Amino acid sequence: DTGVSQNPRHKITKRxxxxxxRCDPISEHxxxxxxxxxxxxxxxxxxxxxxxxxxxxxxxxxxxxSAERPKGSFSTLEIQRTEQGDSAMYLCASSPTRTGGxxxxxxxxEGSRLTVL
Amino acid sequence: xxxxxQSPQSMFIQEGEDVSMNCTSSSIFNTWLWYKxxxxxxxxxxxxxxxxxxxxxxxxxTAQFGITRKDSxxxxxxxxxxxxxxxxxxxxxAGGTSYxxxxxxxxxxxxxxx
Numbered sequence: 001d002t003g004v005s006q007n008p009r010h011k012i013t014k015r016x017x018x019x020x021x022r023c024d025p026i027s028e029h030x031x032x033x034x035x036x037x038x039x040x041x042x043x044x045x046x047x048x049x050x051x052x053x054x055x056x057x058x059x060x061x062x063x064x065x066s067a068e069r070p071k072g073s074f075s076t077l078e079i080q081r082t083e084q085g086d087s088a089m090y091l092c093a094s095s096p097t098r099t100g101g102x103x104x105x106x107x108x109x110e111g112s113r114l115t116v117l
Numbered sequence: 118x119x120x121x122x123q124s125p126q127s128m129f130i131q132e133g134e135d136v137s138m139n140c141t142s143s144s145i146f147n148t149w150l151w152y153k154x155x156x157x158x159x160x161x162x163x164x165x166x167x168x169x170x171x172x173x174x175x176x177x178x179t180a181q182f183g184i185t186r187k188d189s190x191x192x193x194x195x196x197x198x199x200x201x202x203x204x205x206x207x208x209x210x211a212g213g214t215s216y217x218x219x220x221x222x223x224x225x226x227x228x229x230x231x
Contacts (some may be wrong), residue, residue: 042121
């Protein structure tokens with residue numbers, strides 16, 4: 001399977017614990033995005049990387065959230081001291097650069113669903 | 118910030134019927150995208166529109182980029198059970214540094230009865 005892969009698919013944790021999600025993008029895509037989706041809503045942009053550089057972060061990304069893409073390949077999203085309001089689906093997407101791909105065409109993974117008790 | 122409003126919020130139709138849904142914005146978008154999300158999955162791009170007035174088809178799906186650049190429509194003809202899912206419109210944020218930084222609507226939930 002050459003699509004975007006996310007792990008784990010589901011995570012249940014207690015409030016105050018730290019969690020980490022991993023995303024493996026499509027191999028030739030150098031742009032990687034994290035979105036958050038709550039029930040009944042569309043995805044909301046969190047952050048994106050071009051290669052290893054994190055170029056933009058949403059104000060939704062509080063200080064408890066950190067994302068990395070150390071070698072420009074896979075990415076991790078860590079949430080520290082989780083709160084019940086962090087419960088959501090965390091979606092990763094990738095795309096080629098604009099010259100190699102059409103505007104706004106993102107390839108999403110299946111998501112990592114977080115439940116904070 | 119930019120917001121996209123989709124209507125209707127949900128639709129219940131019989132197999133074989135045609136479906137129409139729309140998306141409006143208070144601000145101009147230069148690109149309109151329609152994604153579909155199946156339960157437990159990530160969104161999948163259906164149609165992308167890049168020019169005002171553009172009409173684009175993908176099989177039984179047809180989408181139009183409104184001439185005011187503030188709306189878009191998606192039509193599905195002869196619906197089948199696998200059309201069930203949530204349909205999202207989306208567009209790149211104004212001022213964003215990446216065209217992948219999208220604003221999504223809240224979605225239209227489609228249910229198709231056999």
